[in-house]
Amino acid sequence: MINKTSELSSSELLPICIEEVLDEYLNFLKRIQEISESIEEFSRNLKSLSREIQHLEEYLIEIKMIPIGKLFEEVFHKVKEMAEESGKVIEIEVKGAEIKIDPSIFEALSQPFFYILRNIVQQGIEKPAGYIKINAKKKGRDIVIKIKNNLFPPEFSISDEMDFLTVKKTISKLRGTVEIFSENDEETTFTIKIPQSLDVSILLIFRSLNLEFAVPITHIERIVSAEDFPNLKDEKMINHRNRVIPVKYFSEIFLQQTDKIDEKSYIIIFNMFGTRKGLLVEDILGYEEVVIQSFGKFLEGLNQYSGYYVSAEGIPRYVINPLRIFEEGI
Structure with missing residues (x-):
């Protein structure tokens, strides 16, 4: 087989060589572009995967949570029995019972929540009747629970099994806070702020x-x-x-x-x-x-x-x- 390029002069061969080099260079640039696009696509997929993993983690956290209303129900039963034994009638109004919290917070919050309501019934509600209003709201990653009653500011006595300082300490361990506010000595509000989940x-x-x-x-x-x-x-x-x-x-x-x-x-x-x-x-x-x-x-x-x-x-x-x-x- 005769190689035709060997019959060409240098001046004729040079354009052919340049054209071949340019073709190779363009092919090289094309491959670089394809690799770059693949990297960008991989990066986008990685970001998407990261978001999906985050959503999955949030979903797994969500399905293990417990409606805070169940906590209210458990405590209300005990508090109402106590009120009846004392000859008192209490009306309890609840909002936000559907909001969910971490099981560990649910368990830890049960006792201080009971002691707050018990104290309201024993010291903050006079005969024959009174009310307790509970409102739970989600605020960012936190849950804010407001407990209102319609009489004088309750004072936790030293004889209580869990006084107010202990209640504060317990809720603090949950990375939360508890405050008391009284308006004209007519309505007292306990505000409990806790994280929705202890991740x-x-x-x-x-x-x-x-x-x-x-x-x-x-x-x-x-x-x-x-x-x-x-x-x-x-x-x-x-x-x-x-x-x-x-x-x-x-x-x-x-x-x-x-x-x-x-x-x-x-x-x-x-x-x-x-x-x-x-x-x-x-x-x-x-x-x-x-x-x-x-x-x-x-x-x-x-x-x-x-x-x-x-x-x-x-x-x-x-x-x-x-x-x-x-x-x-x-």
């Missing part, structure tokens, strides 16, 4: 500048030793599995100081909807399953934290929110 989170515990912190494992993809990346200090990025991953120093973000990098230092790699970011910490201490406490209104502006908890050893630990730390890159 248990698995946290990674780490140390930075001798302080202990925690982060949910939700977006953690991998933990690597900082020693494996000698250029980290200068470049503040690593090449891990053929991916260039920017790295932030936790101590610089939160403590305005720089951690030294040694054999104990680690980089926590987060995968947030297909975007990978690294966080350098001084040391990794392990994992814990805890209920994260909210800061409340006083510290609600600390967006880089999800909340806090107190360890079994009595050590308070802030729980960081990685989505906020790397927010500008997501």
